[in-house]
Amino acid sequence: MTEHALLSASGAERWINCPPSARLEEAMDEESSEYAREGSFAHSLAESYLAYHLGLIKKGEFDKRHKKLKHDPFYSQELDDYVKVYVDFAIEKINEARARTPDAVVLLEMKLDYSTWVPGGFGTGDLVLVSDDVLEVIDLKFGRGIPVSAEDNPQMSLYGLGALNQFGCLYNINTVRMTIVQPRLDSISTAEVTVDDLLYWATNTVMGAAEKAWNGEGDFRCGEWCRFCRVRATCRARAEENMKLACYDFKKPPLLTDEEIVEVLGAADEYMK
Template sequence: MTAHASRSHATWSASASARLWACPGSLKLCSLVETPEKESEAAAWGTACHEVAEDCLRNGREAVELIGRFVTTKSHKIEVDEEVAETAQVYVDYVRSRTSEAGDDAQLGIEQRFSLERLNPPFEAGGTADAVIYDPAAKRLEIVDLKGGRGVVVEAVGNKQLRTYALGALLTLRGLDVHTVKTTIVQPRAHHRDGRIRSEELHVADLMEWGNELRSMMEAASIAAHDFDQVDPAVWRDAWLKPGDNCRWCRAQGQCPALAAKAEAEARVWFKDESGEERRNTVDRLMPEEVARILDHADMIQDWLNAVRAYAQNQAESGVVIPGYQLVEKHGREGWKAEVEARVRGFCDLVGLPKDKFVTPGKLRTPKQIRDALAKAGLPDGTLDSAFSVPNTGTSLVRADKTERAAVPAMAQRFFTAQD
């Protein structure tokens, strides 16, 4: 079983179909991003959930059997807890039930890799479907996709990622007698009016016709990439970049000129014109319809700002000076040192602190909670300072004139000494 985090992606991957379809120029912009893509904890959680699900399907296990184990992803180590197990199990149960319903002659492909080379695309195109089930009696091919997220609800109808999976599976698994193709989303942690499991079913002819549209969009992305150095940047931007909801997962959003322009226009913030004069913020003049439109773009604007911050952070860590900003240590939550917990409990008992003031069911209360309780009991501040620690979890880039924390050197400067 190949670790999910280590898998490579095609130039046009199924998971990026919706974004590249909506914004053909993003393929070229993403190829220019030099900063390594950071894996979020949410993405790592989803990867762990997929690995648990795959393990269960391949080895006949139940997800609960894997609780307590750890899955190592690109940048994180995720513990398999009850929520991971429950999410994976919903998907596993569905795949097993659909395979069983299809009968003894059913075929199940787990983490089914496929290529779209039979479409003769202008670049490598393909992906990996979570599960592919062939029902010979119904002459149906079903693609099942596990979504572990809870924040973004994924629609099944018209889903370009799943249709790309379905098309790839159909072209790769040649020789199967297929009349219809079903694509199914399993998203246990997100509420949807159609339930946690929802599907779309297409006739093979309709899917192949959609495949022609997909091939056309690939050609558009190829033309956009070719034109990048051939035409005026503003002309290229207006022709090939289409900011919107599709920007959420784009690596280039922090460097995208079209997204920056749209975010500025929709946010109605203060910007200086060429003369240096500030334009008045127009928020108080907005009509309700304008407010609604701006709110519709709020997530896009915030995603852009987050991408800019992440880019600036990476640049600063590489030693680039961001004017007016500095790196400072980022601290995590303070916690008790493992070797002193028993002594802290004994001390609190000794000074007569009520037990509910220093113990919460199953564990010691936080240092702040116990400090506050001791202060109310009249004990001097700092009594337990040596018993807890505050971990350093990295750096943050902040405005130099809005922090009292000392500047720290960039990571590049910490590990390398400049030579004259």
């Protein structure tokens, strides 16, 4: 069973904007869709390719893994080709990190602990590269929806914090670089932030929201972050917000329309008889 943090990085946009939602979601069973399972399979395939490239597994082990993966219902040549787009990009970034620092740290599917700022907070970085001056976190997203930007992305920022928390004392890091690769959408988004700015965000935005979320406190706020909330269907705040929008949509204008004038005059004639 995959371990999940209450205040997960993937749900950070939601619990930062709507802190009490975290505890409400805790009581709900996590939804698992075909898309999520396909994404997990794609990550396993990518990890296998990169582990072989890095020499973490020998060819015999790689062939054994790959044969098993090819018999999975989610496997297809098209999916394999998309995964290789990510793998090629990852290898390029690995080479760049090693060019900067020969002993750069390269980590696959690394558990990143950001609990210094968020109670019980951790997540998994698909690829983490640690070198002098630059710390880089790369995330594979396999969805077919809309491109996700790495700019001002709470999930990626928390991954960056987790990696900085674990390796910042070993390397002279000034820049945290975060990249989201979505091969199915031909999208690669990269954002950079200074270590000082990332720590400022953690202290002044994340910590307060995380404390409220952990304690089940704060205000309910609706927004695009509701989309994947597990309690969205029964959330009172969301229902009330939708009712406000409905009232706004159907609010009558201050002046009668031509059709309404005709109707009123017709009724007036009847009353005057």
